[in-house]
Amino acid sequence: MASVILSIYGSHYNGWDANTLVRWLNRCPWKAIAQVFQEFSLFTQFVVGNGERIRFWEDLWWGDQPLGTQYPRLFRVVLDKNIPISSVLGPTRPFSWNLNFRRNLSDSEIEDLEGLMRSLDGLHLSPSVPDARFWPLSSSGLFSIKSFFLALSQFSGSPQVSLLSSFGILKFLSK
Template sequence: MWKAYFLKIETHKYTDPKEKVLVSFDKGGLNIGSLKAFNFALVFKWWWRFLKNPNDLWARVVKSIHGHNFHSNHSSSSVWASIVSVCSNITIKKLLPTDCFRMLIGDDRRIRFWHDLWVGNEPLSHHFNRILHLDSTPNAYISDKWVDGNWLFTWVRDYLGGRNEDLINSLFGIIGKPVLCDRPDSWTCSLNNDGRYTVKKARELIDHLLLSTSQVKTIWYLFMSRKVNIFLWRFRLDSLPVRWNLSAKGINVSSIVCPSCNNGVEYRDHLFFECDVARDLWHKIRIWLDCDMPQMSSWDSFFTWLEDIRLRQLSKDRIIAVVVTSLWALWRFRNGVVFLDSFCNKSSLFDFIRLITFRWIKHRGHLVSNWNSWLSMPL
């Protein structure tokens, strides 16, 4: 087992641009998730297993060495003490809520009155530590204290004092009367609606706190290739290595002129919408689609037009597939010109887009079936 204490908990948000890929689609990333959050969620699962399966052999061995309380004896240098330390820090730093593990009352034979979380947001021993030390049975279960419909406590002395009496009255106001049933006591996790602890959900919650977010939500089309979706993500964030972006980052480039048309500075909107190659391509696509598509000037303007136009969803998906593939093909054409690749034939660019789009939406999205109808009536 790896050493859990190598996991250093830091609650500041990442600012490294490379971390953008880790966040979820809703927050502008690629939904990969961070290994830090994954490790935290895996370590935290040991706490859940310790509570959920107290009679397993490994749990009994841990209890015999470190005690019955999960958080006891965590100052040693053992592996288990390191796991306990990480779990404690996760709750202290509020990466996961402290009350995410809670006991469900059944027959009251497994819930310790003072030390288990069964009412409120924390164990009663945390809030009523003063009167806990006055109880002669601090490790008793609820079933030991709930006798014949009344709470039964045995104190170490007869006179408790006015302050302690007030605390006891406050305690009774919180615990009320437990509702018992025939099933055994059990643990539940509030992170999921079904009461189970899952590493996936815990990882999502930790990533939400640790990772920075973007104002641009990620669009991911299942009927498109993964590499094209990743390209579209970089395109919308303006993080493609066009010459203007490279120059702005201080990278020495021989020229910032557009390699596709040799006319104008190569920034994103010029390469994909204003370049002569791009303009000719979008003109052919508008004629082929035979729809009232405006002159492409940006992705946002295209998406605004697509939302307003009255077409069935199948036709809209086909238009999206053609436009996204065209953007990717323009980028591929540009790289072919820069790196002297074989794919730099402008005359075949339009036919390539129609072919590759047909293959993707036929086999991935089942949006089209016949090649001849695709060529003549794509919508």
């Protein structure tokens, strides 16, 4: 089933996110599913392996916010906001710190960069282990439709839940 969906709709460059750039038909069930992807992402956690699929600035993988949110001054001046962890840090220690900025950094931005470098000092990439996603809503760490439905039902007023309801998808998910 997944290969059929991928062949029709494609996927995000990292291979596991929904492709939201597709031109959807008005009553396409996959459109409704893809539109709750933001809510789905709120419930997933990244497990860093080799750093090839997790975005350094935009994904939540270190701390309680994405690094782009933790370091907004650096994020504003970085050239590639979608760069994977491995491209920034390199595969081995010491890290290469391949950050490309649009201009020279100000003193306060340099302080932020020093803080970022210090905070990631304890990180170790595992070049032979792929990045993974963890589903904390189940004891096994594996995604289940039921746990997602229960979490999503907390957003009962959201337009995404209404959209899923209109396709009968919530009735299916609740079983």
